[in-house]
Amino acid sequence: MPDALGERSLRSSEALTRLDPQQNRRDATMIAALRNVSLQKGAHSMIGLDHTGLGTVDAAGQSLAAQTEFDDVRLILRRWQSACGAGALPPYEEIALGSVGRFSDEIAVVRRLGDEPPLLLRCGQRFRAIVGLAESARSLAELPYAFNLAIGSAIDKACSAGEPRLTVCHWVVDGKVSTIEIVALPLSCRWPGEYFVLFLRPRASQVELASLLINSTQEGIIGLSPIDCGHGATSDFYILSVNEAAAAFLGSSIDSLQFTRLSDALTKVGISEIPQELLCAGSGGRISSFELAYGLGQQRVALQVGVDIAGGVLAVTLTDIRDLKARETLFRSLFDDNPAPMFVHSQSTGIFLNVNEAALRLYGYSRGDFLDSSLAEIRVDGRTNRERDGRELVLRHRTADGRELDVIEYTSETLVDHQVAILSTIVDITERKRAEAHITYLAHHDPLTGVANRTVFTRELEHAADSLEQNGRRFAVVLIDLDNFKTVNDTLGHAAGDALLIEVTARLRHLVRKTDVVARLGGDEFAILVPAVECRSDVEELAQRIIRDLTAIRKVDGAEIVIGASIGAALVPDDAADIDSLLKCADLALYRAKQSDKGTFRWFEAGMDMRQRERRALEIELRGAEIDREFELHYQPIIRTQTGKLRGFEALLRWQNPRRGMVSPADFIPIAEETGILDELGRWVLAMACREAATWPRDLVLSVNVSPVQFRKGNLVGAVGLALAGSGLEAHQLEIEITESVLLAESSTNLAILKQLRSLGVRIALDDFGTGYSSLSYLRQFPFNRLKIDRSFVREIVQCPESLAIVRAVIGLGTSLGIDTTAEGVETVAQLEALRAEKCGELQGFLFSPPVARKSVASIIGAYFEETSRLA
Structure with missing residues (x-):
């Protein structure tokens, strides 16, 4: 017995998924397996396949002998049956080495030992010639895919049934499409393993491949031989060949047209003369296409006629242009x-x-x-x-x-x-x-007072923050609330209140510098942005002038009033590190001023907001954290929707604080972004995640989130390159996830960085797609590899038709643009089924697994391959 074993034919699990009618049962099993691994229970739910394969017994119970076309196969079946013992398979020697041997040119003997690849022990020359197998080939894995799949199916079914099974496949033999019969006969043997005799023979019926291709096209094709009328001029043509489409255009059949004159065929459809373009081409002149129109019964035919010539024969194509x-x-x-x-x-x-x-x-x-x-x-x-x-x-x-x-x-x-x-x-x-110009004005200005509204004020704050980052210029926000305004409004009416607000606005504009920004935030609340603050006293003096000037207002619309102002202020970066915190601090200071005697000014103080103090403490701990000791990566599986196969993992950062324990990313990530610490953390995440992913199977991908901070630092491309080079991970295995905020800020610069990353071979995904206002425009600016559907849409996909419509639109958009889609936050089987029905590409969520520690990743990968092997 030969002891060298070739590779076993591996049939793709994706193909088996399409053949498997028990789709939902397989999904449930895969989900259970992944969930069990993620919870480290170590138990995996497994199922078997019940696929039909090729050439199985039909619905009427047709026997194998009735399925085959050959008496030789029936003879082999009888000999196999006669060699069967009491409940036992025929011995290897009696079938493979016995009387069946006269068919040795068309048979092969195969051994399958455990999980090792099936090995070809013997293989006839005719068998090798038909399947295109080299003399040195010893493994079924070396067969063409069509035979690999068909033979593998026959062996599996014969082994399962304990009796011969037949499959068929189509293959080109001697230039013709043939139907190949493959019969697998299971055998017993004293040596270890499963043994099979394979019989292979093409059926009698064949199809001419060239004829099949020519007659399957909707274009008419005619071969014409010029008829010389003397002096090298062409007067007519013989029709040498014609396909079915051309015959239909001419209202006739292939048999009645072949070897007749073209002029006769054209006369029958009302064309009295052969087109000059054909006569010119047949005489060796210019070759050109042209249009031809004529009546055929009750229809009007319009054709585009193409002309070419080879070896003196004109090849003419006829294309129906009636719709055009x-x-x-x-x-x-x-x-x-x-x-x-x-x-x-x-x-x-x-x-x-x-x-x-x-x-x-x-x-x-x-x-x-x-x-x-x-x-x-x-x-x-x-x-x-x-x-x-x-x-x-x-x-x-x-x-x-x-x-x-x-x-x-x-x-x-x-x-x-x-x-x-x-x-x-x-x-x-x-x-x-x-009208738009007026609407734009109203969108950026308070309609009553004409000063900036909250939208513009926020934008100006962002500009001031950029100036601080670039030039170190501090800026302050001053919030003003009118004292006794409600009394004026209630006693004198809204018209008087509006007149008072207009007067207050005029005085504020007079008091501030040209560079200051005055805004009305709503009601009787005003705000002033004071850029480039040299010292706190400048802001204090402005506040005191405002209080004095507004208190001096004594009349409105002729009526006596008593009015004043309470003011709170905060300074960046002394009191706050970002715009949102700045406004909160200024609001806290205003609240304290209003609690004191009216007509007072207060700066923000740390004791005003314990939450702000806690946030600063967390920031200090974050700055002093030892990255290698306190931070770790967790990984959440990404699952292919239609097949249940594992596509890869998304890397997620976790902070194990020595004093606080596990700190939520929602708490420390924003602080890390605002302080710039996230750039260093991001480079660490890239390096560690790539190093870990390099140990995974090559068909799995790693997805890593990247912050706008990393784009602003300008060294993201270098960090990605170092991570790939240091780990050995292939570039196409790495997928960088960004949010729309990356493109909102300095979009041209960040788009250039994205293009550099793409040039490395790295994939780019747009996270939380659909939650921003400019997502569609970014799809036109940059060819993303993947769109991630936000979990807020997935959560409501079953109950909310609007969420389903949004998910369907995103998936359809991705499909039309050739962009993959991934749905986040999948937690229920109903959500899974809805996403599968919409043909979403991939899924993430607790239905499959929560993010798991690095040590559990190998178990998930192992469970996936174990499940894939079981499904195969």
């Missing part, structure tokens, strides 16, 4: 009668080629004058011209009488006389632009 002609007719109708202004111009010169009546009315030209001009003559250069995307332009156009219009121009390419032209549809938005 109908679309052209429809286009002309829609263009001429469309109420929207439309025109067509040359892409290269801008000269107008056509215009409809609506455009002539809009621009005030006659048709002749418009077509004598060009696009450059109606566009106003340098006046609000800007491009929204590749097909939409916001422009300023000029009419015949000199008026200027704000328009949106939608463009698309078309063909005019085989030349590229541009079809433009015009929308006049002149009035809309005026």
